[in-house]
Structure formats: structure tokens, C-alpha cells
Amino acid sequence: MVKKLRRAFMMGSILVLFFAVLFTATLVFNSIQSDKGNLTAILHAASSWTAEASSNLPSLAKKLADSSPTLEVSFLLPNGIVLASSKEPIPDGKEIKNTEAVKQALEKGIGGEVSFKNGWFSPTIMGASLLGEGRMLLYLANSDKHIASTLNIAVIGLAALTALLLLVSRRMLNPIATDLTNQLNKVRGLLEGSLKTTDVKADDFFAELRDTMVNIIHLIDKMQYDLQQIQGTLTMQKDFVDNTSHELKSPLTSIFGFAQLLNEEELTNEEQKEYLSFILKDAERMMAIIEDILLLQKDTVEKPEDITPINVRDIAEEVARSLSPQCREKNIEIAILGKCSVSVIEQDMWDLLRNLMSNAVRYGKENGHVAIELKPDIIIVKDDGIGIAEEHQERIFEKFYRVDKGRSRSSGGTGLGLSIVAGILNKYGASINVESQEGVGTCFTVKF
Numbered sequence: 001m002v003k004k005l006r007r008a009f010m011m012g013s014i015l016v017l018f019f020a021v022l023f024t025a026t027l028v029f030n031s032i033q034s035d036k037g038n039l040t041a042i043l044h045a046a047s048s049w050t051a052e053a054s055s056n057l058p059s060l061a062k063k064l065a066d067s068s069p070t071l072e073v074s075f076l077l078p079n080g081i082v083l084a085s086s087k088e089p090i091p092d093g094k095e096i097k098n099t100e101a102v103k104q105a106l107e108k109g110i111g112g113e114v115s116f117k118n119g120w121f122s123p124t125i126m127g128a129s130l131l132g133e134g135r136m137l138l139y140l141a142n143s144d145k146h147i148a149s150t151l152n153i154a155v156i157g158l159a160a161l162t163a164l165l166l167l168v169s170r171r172m173l174n175p176i177a178t179d180l181t182n183q184l185n186k187v188r189g190l191l192e193g194s195l196k197t198t199d200v201k202a203d204d205f206f207a208e209l210r211d212t213m214v215n216i217i218h219l220i221d222k223m224q225y226d227l228q229q230i231q232g233t234l235t236m237q238k239d240f241v242d243n244t245s246h247e248l249k250s251p252l253t254s255i256f257g258f259a260q261l262l263n264e265e266e267l268t269n270e271e272q273k274e275y276l277s278f279i280l281k282d283a284e285r286m287m288a289i290i291e292d293i294l295l296l297q298k299d300t301v302e303k304p305e306d307i308t309p310i311n312v313r314d315i316a317e318e319v320a321r322s323l324s325p326q327c328r329e330k331n332i333e334i335a336i337l338g339k340c341s342v343s344v345i346e347q348d349m350w351d352l353l354r355n356l357m358s359n360a361v362r363y364g365k366e367n368g369h370v371a372i373e374l375k376p377d378i379i380i381v382k383d384d385g386i387g388i389a390e391e392h393q394e395r396i397f398e399k400f401y402r403v404d405k406g407r408s409r410s411s412g413g414t415g416l417g418l419s420i421v422a423g424i425l426n427k428y429g430a431s432i433n434v435e436s437q438e439g440v441g442t443c444f445t446v447k448f
Contacts, residue, residue, distance in 0.1 A: 039112065039125060039126075039127040039140050039142060040110075040112070040127060043110060043127055043128075043129040043138060043140065057075045057083050057084035058084040058085075060075075060084070061073040061074065061075060061084045061085055061086045062086050064086070064140075065086035068142060070142055070143050071086070071140065071141075071142045072085070072086060072087045072091075072140070072141040072142070072143075073085065073086040073087075073138070073139070073140055074086070074087065074090075074091060074096060074138075074139040074141075075136060075137070075138060075139075076093050076096060076097070076136070076137050076139060077093075077135075077136060077137070078097075078106060078130075078134070078135075078136075078137060079097075080093035080094045080096065080097035081093055082096070083136065096139050099113065099115070099126055099128070099139075100113040100126075101113045101126040101127055101128040101139070102128045102137060102139060104128070105128035105129055105130050105137060106130065106137075109129070109130045110127075110128070110129045110130070111127065111128050111129075112125070112126060112127040112128070113125075113126050114126075122143060123143075124141055124142065124143045125141070125142045126139070126140065126141045126142075127139075127140045127141075128140070183204070183205050186200050186204070186205075187216065200217065251282035251283070251286045252282075252286070254278065254279075254282045255279050255282045255283060258275040258276075258278050258279050259279065261275055262275055262276070307343045307344060307345060308343065309341040309342060309343045310341065310342065310343075310344065310346050310349060311339070311341055312339070312340050312341065312342055312349060312353075312374055312379060313336060313338075313339045313340070313374055315346065315349050315350055315353055316336050316353055316357075316372050316374070317336060318350070319350065319353045319354050319357050320334045320336065320357065320372075322354070323357060323358060323361050326358070326361045326362070327361055330361070330364060330365075330366050330367075330368065331366060331367045331368075332361055332364050332366075332367070332368045332369065332370060333368075333369050333370070334357070334361075334369075334370045334371075334372065335369065335370070335371045335372065336372045336374070337371065337372065337373045337374065338373055338374035338375055339374050340374040340375055340376055340377065340378065340379070342377060342379075342448050343448075344424075344428055344448075348424050348427070348428075351420060351421075351424060352379075352420075352421055352424050352425070352446070353372075353379075353381075355417035355418065355420055355421050356381040356417075356421060356444055356446075357370065357372065357381060358417065359417055359418070360381055360382075360383035360385065360442070361383075363383070363385045363386050363442075364383045364384065364385035364386075365384065365385050365386065368383065368384050368385060369383070369384055370382070370383045371383075377447060377448040378445065378446065378447055378448075379445075379446040380443065380444070380445050380446075381443070381444045381446075382441065382442070382443045382444075383441050383442055384440070384441040385441055385442065386438070386439065387436045387437050387438040387439055387440050387441055387442055388434070388436040388438070388442055389438055390436075393434055393436060396418050396434065397418045397419055397421070397422040397432075398419065399416060399419045401419075425446065428448060430446060430447060430448045431446070431447050432444060432445065432446050432447075433445045433447075
């Protein structure tokens with residue numbers, strides 16, 4: 001880009017110089033043409049004067065030369081002998097005879113030429129005329145000092161103009177080119193990732209580029225956000241596969257081990273029953289994991305358009321009855337307060353309440369309490385159990401994340417319950433907030 005700018009500037013400079021030279025050449029040409037016209041007029045006038053004053057050629061030569069301070073007038077014979085001249089000393093007749101002007105005069109009666117024998121900046125305009133029926137020649141030579149001055153001034157002016165253009169190029173074009181290069185480097189840095197969009201401001205660019213840069217920065221921010229989302233999704237998928245494999249492998253290993261013992265050893269009935277109970281427990285655990293995975297998949301389905309409001313209290317009471325065996329084991333009381341209606345699929349509300357309430361019972365303390373508070377579009381599930389440490393609260397909705405892995409497995413948890421809750425709420429555009437303190441209890445607040 002910088003090279004193109006400099007090339008364009010140089011082309012413009014060359015055009016300026018070309019037109020300056022053309023203008024100067026036109027002035028010189030017009031001046032020469034004017035001088036040639038003057039000499040021709042003098043030649044015609046001198047012809048008539050010579051017929052009357054041929055007896056006093058030196059006087060006539062000086063008289064003709066007085067019309068211009070640079071004019072040289074000579075009378076000579078066709079063989080080159082100079083009869084009279086305004087120039088002192090008298091010029092060489094042979095040299096005059098060999099000029100193109102005299103040769104033309106001998107052939108046509110009158111002739112003229114422009115000579116640069118004194119240099120390109122000092123042109124000499126010459127003219128000659130045949131007089132007295134061919135017996136004598138009148139030779140005029142005018143070294144135009146004005147043309148020489150014009151050419152000298154033109155050369156100096158062109159040199160000054162060239163220097164000025166180079167100075168302008170260095171003082172004006174170079175900073176612009178440098179700024180443009182820096183701006184292009186910033187764009188390249190943004191695209192390559194070596195610069196952050198926060199490191200670049202639209203005001204740092206030329207006004208003509210600012211709107212484009214705003215769009216570029218916006219697109220890069222969007223692309224980076226999308227890339228982070230994709231990377232996050234890929235990481236979650238990998239973690240999900242790894243965790244699922246681990247969660248299923250553990251009970252399978254246990255089932256395989258007890259099955260081998262049942263097959264290879266002679267066991268008492270009590271031992272067989274004990275091993276079978278272990279196998280059944282691990283099989284139930286595998287079934288729970290698979291069911292939760294299926295629930296996670298179901299929660300990715302979009303929310304249906306037409307949903308009728310359902311009574312949340314009825315479902316909460318039904319979930320509480322389903323948890324009565326676990327509540328009796330720990331002597332936990334479930335209280336349901338208030339009422340509300342929410343437009344969701346009934347099975348989704350069941351899964352949501354079942355996971356929140358079962359967690360409250362599972363991690364509740366002996367002789368504890370679980371409270372379900374229902375308000376318009378709000379569901380609150382509180383317990384007075386073991387609580388959740390603050391450093392874990394941001395991650396409890398991740399798949400297979402457990403605060404206490406050993407306790408979670410021993411209590412029958414799969415590590416997917418709160419992930420299922422988050423998936424259901426995401427489908428309906430709802431939110432969930434957790435407040436917890438270790439040893440005091442946990443409160444989940446769901447807002448539709």
C-alpha cells in the first residue's frame with residue numbers, strides 16, 4: 001500500500017514536471033517564432049533600402065542592427081566575401097556562407113534557421129536574403145538573450161519544483177503512509193489474534209476507515225465469542241463422555257466382579273444373597289445414570305408453543321409422597337407452602353421438583369426439614385442440611401460435578417440432577433439461584 005501511494009505520488013509529480021516543461025517549451029517556441037517573424041520583416045525592408053543605399057553598406061548594416069541590441073547584420077557576396085558587417089571584428093564569410101539560411105537564400109532567394117551552436121540555452125535565429133538580382137546577400141543573426149534567460153529560469157524553477165515535490169513527499173506522504181501502515185498492521189494483528197479488540201480503537205484510524213473498523217471489531221468479537229462457545233461445547237462434550245464412561249464403568253466392574261465370585265466359588269445362601277444385592281444395587285445405579293442421561297437429552301428439545309398452566313403444588317405433593325421412604329429413613333419432614341401455576345410440560349415440572357427435592361432429602365440431616373415455598377412464577381426449595389461450600393456453588397450445575405464424590409455415590413446420586421434442572425429451566429427461559437452455607441443448609445430459587 002505504501003509503495004502504491006509513493007508510486008502514485010511520483011506519477012503525479014512526473015505529470016506536473018512534464019506539463020511544466022511543455023509550458024516552458026511552448027514559451028520558447030513562441031518566442032523563437034516571433035523573432036523569426038521580426039527577422040523576415042527586416043529582410044523584406046532591407047531589400048528596398050539596399051536598392052537606394054547600396055553605396056553605403058557599413059552605415060546601412062549598423063542602421064539595421066540598431067533595431068535590436070543582439071542583432072548581427074552582414075552584407076556579403078555569394079562567394080563568401082564580407083562587404084560590410086555590424087559586428088566587430090568582421091565575421092568569417094565562409095562560416096556565414098555554410099549556414100543553412102544562406103544556402104536556402106542562394107536557392108530560393110530567402111532562407112532562415114535556428115542554431116544552437118552556442119549551447120541549448122542560447123539559440124541563434126538566422127536569416128538571409130539575396131539582393132540586387134543575386135549579386136549580394138544580406139545575412140541577419142539574432143542571439144535572443146530573453147530565450148536564454150527564460151530557459152535558465154525554467155531549469156532553476158523545475159529543479160526547485162522537483163525539490164519541493166520530494167520535500168512534500170517526505171514531509172506529508174511519508175507520515176500518511178506510516179500511519180496507514182500502522183493501521184493495516186493493527187488490522188492484521190486483530191485477524192491473526194496477536195492483538196485484542198480492546199487494544200484497538202476506531203478513532204485510531206482514518207475517518208474513511210472508522211465505520212469499516214467498527215464492523216471488523218464487532219465481527220472479530222462475535223467470532224471470538226462463537227469460538228469460545230464452540231470450544232466450551234467441545235470441552236463439555238469430552239468431559240461428558242469421560243465422566244459417563246467412568247460412571248458406568250464403576251458399577252459394571254463391580255457387577256462383573258461379584259458375578260465371577262458367584263460363578264467360581266461355592267457360596268452359602270447368605271453370601272449369594274449378599275452378592276446379588278450388590279449386583280442389583282449397581283444395576284439400579286447404572287439404570288439411574290442412563291435415565292438421567294436420557295432426561296438431559298430430552299431437555300435439549302425446544303419448548304412447545306402451546307402449553308397450558310399446571311398446578312405446581314399438586315406435583316410437589318406427588319413428589320413428596322414418592323420421597324416418603326427416604327424421608328422416613330432420616331426422619332425428614334417436607335412442608336409445602338403456598339401455590340402457583342406455571343406454563344410448562346407436566347413431566348418437566350416433575351423432573352425439576354424431583355431432582356431439587358431429592359437432593360434436599362439426600363443431603364439433609366437427621367430429623368431435618370425441607371420446605372417448598374410456592375409464589376407466582378417462583379419456586380423455592382430450602383433444606384437445613386450439610387450445605388455447599390462457596391467455591392463449589394458456581395459448578396454444581398455442571399454434568400457429573402459432585403461436591404463430595406464419596407458421599408454422593410454412597411447416597412445414590414449420579415451427579416446429573418442439577419444439570420437436568422438447568423436444562424429444563426433453559427428450555428423455558430427460566431433462572432435458578434443458589435444460596436448456601438456449610439452446616440446451615442441450602443436454598444434454591446427458581447424464577448419463571
